[in-house]
Amino acid sequence: xxxxxxxxxxxxxxxxxxxxxxxxxxxxxxxxxxxxxxxxxxxxxxxxxxxxxxxxxxxxxxxxxxxxxxxxxxxxxxxxxxxxxxxxxxxxxxxxxxxxxxxxxxxxxxxxxxxxxxxxxxxxxxxxxxxxxxxxxxxxxxxxxxxxxxxxxxxxxxxxxxxxxxxxxxxxxxxxxxxxxxxxxxxxxxxxxxxxxxxxxxxxxxxxxxxxxxxxxxxxxxxxxxxxxxxxxxxxxxxxxxxxxxxxxxxxxxxxxxxxxxxxxxxxxxxxxxxxxxxxxxxxxxxxxxxxxxxxxxxxxxxxxxxxxxxxxxxxxxxxxxxxxxxxxxxxxxxxxxxxxxxxxxxxxxxxxxxxxxxxxxxxxxxxxxxxxxxxxxxxxxxxxxxxx
Numbered sequence: 001x002x003x004x005x006x007x008x009x010x011x012x013x014x015x016x017x018x019x020x021x022x023x024x025x026x027x028x029x030x031x032x033x034x035x036x037x038x039x040x041x042x043x044x045x046x047x048x049x050x051x052x053x054x055x056x057x058x059x060x061x062x063x064x065x066x067x068x069x070x071x072x073x074x075x076x077x078x079x080x081x082x083x084x085x086x087x088x089x090x091x092x093x094x095x096x097x098x099x100x101x102x103x104x105x106x107x108x109x110x111x112x113x114x115x116x117x118x119x120x121x122x123x124x125x126x127x128x129x130x131x132x133x134x135x136x137x138x139x140x141x142x143x144x145x146x147x148x149x150x151x152x153x154x155x156x157x158x159x160x161x162x163x164x165x166x167x168x169x170x171x172x173x174x175x176x177x178x179x180x181x182x183x184x185x186x187x188x189x190x191x192x193x194x195x196x197x198x199x200x201x202x203x204x205x206x207x208x209x210x211x212x213x214x215x216x217x218x219x220x221x222x223x224x225x226x227x228x229x230x231x232x233x234x235x236x237x238x239x240x241x242x243x244x245x246x247x248x249x250x251x252x253x254x255x256x257x258x259x260x261x262x263x264x265x266x267x268x269x270x271x272x273x274x275x276x277x278x279x280x281x282x283x284x285x286x287x288x289x290x291x292x293x294x295x296x297x298x299x300x301x302x303x304x305x306x307x308x309x310x311x312x313x314x315x316x317x318x319x320x321x322x323x324x325x326x327x328x329x330x331x332x333x334x335x336x337x338x339x340x341x342x343x344x345x346x347x348x349x350x351x352x353x354x355x356x357x358x359x360x361x362x363x364x365x366x367x368x369x370x371x372x373x374x375x376x377x378x379x380x381x382x383x384x385x386x387x388x389x
Contacts, residue, residue, distance in 0.1 A: 001271075001277075003271065007271055009249050009275055010261075010269055013236075013249065013251045013275055014262065016236050017253065018258050020236065022238070022366050022368070024365040025365045027388040028364060028365055028388065028389045030386065030388065031387075032385050036205060037306075037353070042203075042305040044383075045204075048380055048381070049073075051166060052161070053169075054161070054162065056078060057069050057080055057191075058186070059187065060190045061106070062082040062088060065085070065086055066082065066109060066123050067106075068080060069106040070106065071197065074162055074300050078090055078092065078149070079092075079093040083124045084123065084124075088153045088158050089123070089148060090148065090150075090151040090160040091125045091146035091148050091149065092164070097116070100115060102119070117131065118130060118131045126146075127146075149163075150164070152170045155182055155184070155187060156315070177247070180277075190316050190319065190328070192314045192316060192331065192332035194332040195310065195311060195335070196311065197310070198343075199308075201347045202306065202307070202347050202350025202353070203306055203308065203350060205373075205374075205377065207346055208299065209363075209373070210345075212246060212367075213367050215367065217234065220341050224337050224341065241372040243282070244283070245281050246373050247280070248278050249275050249276065250278075251274070252274055252275055253274055282377075292318070292321070292325055293314055294314070295313075295314060296315050297311060306350055312336070314328065314331045316331065360387065
């Protein structure tokens with residue numbers, strides 16, 4: 001983020017650390033259990049995921065011509081490629097003959113052969129050939145390319161809209177967060193996968209709740225995220241929302257450091273070292289500063305109201321870790337371990353939110369990021385059932 005904005009965040013964090021009290025919401029929030037159970041609300045939420053840009057992969061995952069990755073998103077198989085000219089594409093991964101999936105996994109290939117009848121597609125999505133070509137005399141192959149989805153490469157990520165008749169404008173979608181993401185330098189980072197698209201037996205919103213607070217860290221993340229410097233404050237954080245997006249920032253300094261920071265001229269402050277931020281980009285992207293790199297994860301609803309799909313990885317600006325820090329591979333492995341700690345808890349929440357008879361989930365005043373998220377998604381879906389006390 002810009003230095004002036006970082007200094008402004010530091011001022012707020014100094015007060016939080018001095019008071020040993022986070023920025024608080026005005027009231028407690030009551031999220032009715034129907035928010036996690038309603039098929040109608042789930043349909044409206046899926047509409048958001050189908051019409052807003054989703055950051056499906058890091059650009060470094062298809063760094064070279066003819067690299068490709070297949071992703072699943074909102075029940076669709078998506079083929080992401082980089083063509084011979086270096087341009088990234090996103091296609092519905094369904095053969096135009098009978099709908100089988102021509103590509104699988106990831107790698108580097110010039111052609112994708114449909115496993116059903118051998119129709120061939122290139123990295124521009126064009127149908128280039130098929131067996132028994134003489135039986136298809138008069139057929140113009142250019143009419144049978146893979147269906148391309150709107151996509152844009154921006155800030156080191158490949159963004160996709162899942163409906164082919166849509167437009168994409170990532171900068172407009174990000175709004176004020178566009179400059180924040182640009183400043184992180186993701187386009188100069190390499191992706192290390194921690195967790196492939198993992199099915200979770202819980203509503204997607206209950207996962208977001210866990211991503212937007214640190215209260216659970218000492219209880220769930222023993223030996224992983226509780227070792228991070230910012231974990232010492234547990235809930236000491238400040239919160240901002242920009243349209244449907246949420247950012248929360250945590251101090252990388254303690255109470256004993258406050259006096260010396262205040263005694264230093266603001267022109268000498270170093271916000272990049274003094275705070276760490278977490279960005280929730282609607283509808284399903286997490287970017288979080290961690291040690292010398294970034295957590296990059298995406299979340300989509302599953303095929304039922306009580307399921308979700310979560311993909312988790314780590315972006316590193318260097319192939320070799322700074323002295324005394326874990327390697328990028330170790331950072332990714334630790335991230336995978338941390339999600340392994342989260343999963344049984346999240347899925348327990350899923351059962352409680354499906355079968356619980358307590359009426360609503362209570363979101364505390366010190367869980368302001370979670371409240372901002374629920375208010376944003378309620379605005380986008382037109383849901384009016386949130387309560388306060």
